[in-house]
Amino acid sequence: MSRQVNRTIILSVATVAGGLGLSALAHSPDIAGQAGSGFWLGTLLLWLAATLAARDLAGLAAQQRKPSGLLALAVPLLVGFLLVVLWELITVGAGVPAVLMPPPSMVAARFGGALPVLAADFVQTFVKSALPGYAIGCAAGFGTAVLADRVPFLRRGLLPVANFASALPIIGIAPIMVMWFGFDWPSKAAVVAVMTFFPMLVQTGAGLAATGRIERDLMRTYAAGYLTTLVCLRLPQALPFIFTALKINATLALIGAIVAEFFGTPIVGMGFRISIEAARLSLDMVWAEIALAALAGSAFYGAIALAERAATGWHPSMRAAR
């Protein structure tokens, strides 16, 4: 037991130290762009050590009766570290041109150097376009679903149309929204609203239909009206479905806001920056924006997943977490 722990610690430390050491070594003038077989052998050994460490860590995490956050996090952290290091070693060691694939160190340097630009882009794209569009789209989808559930002719008439409309490609609607709402963020928010509307409509509709007969009958025996039944039974039952839509939409919102900026925008925004920096061949800035988008998207998704766990801890899919 403790032997296994010792081995895991040694392997993990070796991976981290070796990764950092090799990365530093790769940048020395003798090796950068002309690395010999010794360097690649070192890279291979690093890979091996990381694989063994990850396997041991996963084994330890599985042995724990109550999974602690730290150990469960260690494996993905280690794998992520390995991928970044390999990326660095290969691009620097083999001298891959920066226009094709800049090494992570270069992207990080660019990220650090361009913080004000990145912050402005983030505000424009995430705070002004994605978030309001997301809120509007989700709220409208939810409201429409509740309405369609209440009014039978809407259910029969609207849902097929909604399904059809959800197949509209975003590429098609983005230019239209620019015509309607102008170049600035309102048109991007509109694209996001349209994209997030349908998943929420469909999921909420499915959730409202998910109540069982006995559960509804129980409400009937209490002579509960429409609103009481909605609040006490059908919405709680629909909550896991609604959270599914919220999570799908968190991803869609950021994609929508970025892609919509490819179709005309003021000179700020993540999508705008990606398209012009790619045209200028400064791929390091493109990657810095991609890293920013990944960070923002993960944080957004994570926040919703946390809220979901708090709100629907009763649901079978969440019980393990309790």
Next chain:
Amino acid sequence: MPRASAAALRTVPPTDADATEDRAPEPARAVVSVSDLSLTYETADGPVYALSGVDLAIAAGEFVSFIGPSGCGKTTLLRCVADLEQPTGGELWVNGVSAEAARLRRDYGFVFQAPALYPWRTIERNVALPLEIFGVPKAERRERVRRYLDLVHLGGFAKKFPWQLSGGMQSRASIARALCFDPQLLLMDEPFGALDEIVRDHLNEQLLSLWRETGKTVLFVTHSIPEAVYLSSRVVVMSPRPGRIIDVVDCSRLGRQRPLEIRESPEFLAIAHRVREGLRAGHAYDE
């Protein structure tokens, strides 16, 4: 507009109450009065005669058990009384008004065959659900929930979620939920079906003393002959295809005080025998 027929009132002596159009025109002492009731489900494979020609009157304070093979319409009959199912023929009065009016007045508590607890509510909040809907003040709500959870021996599980409890505990919680708003009429569909023998005996005693003390009217569906005879003032024996009543056995001679040992007494066994004979006769019909 329905009018009650004489057949419906067999066991309740008629008074000279006048028959108005929308009220049961009879001695209002019948809590449930059913005459020539039928219900046919139209299914893809043709009609299913779930109930046919059912006549029954149940007076206030009676404990009536329904027993019969699966599919003989016990659940359907209880659901009709609860206005969860619409009869296709005959008449049905609950507390002197239509089943719908009785439901809207919240005249009864229903215990379903499955516990039907809401998984997002703790046990105590599940039991409090009807009280919340009826607008009972919070302090009283808390007091009642505690009292009825203690009654079904779930006092220590108030903060648990339904899925953290065994099936038997869940059905006890659903019974507490039906009792907590103190309805005068209880409709119970195989409430103890999922429980083991010992717990079942215990809850039988508990239910019997509750019934004795409160004078509630109980309609109780079961598969167990001893349980039916032990609890009831009358046992209604039913048979399937079409669902109908084939015998009504009076158990009131066992008295109201019934220790569990009464189940070994000769009177008890004689009544149980008659119920069994009735069930057998109903079965012979199909084989």
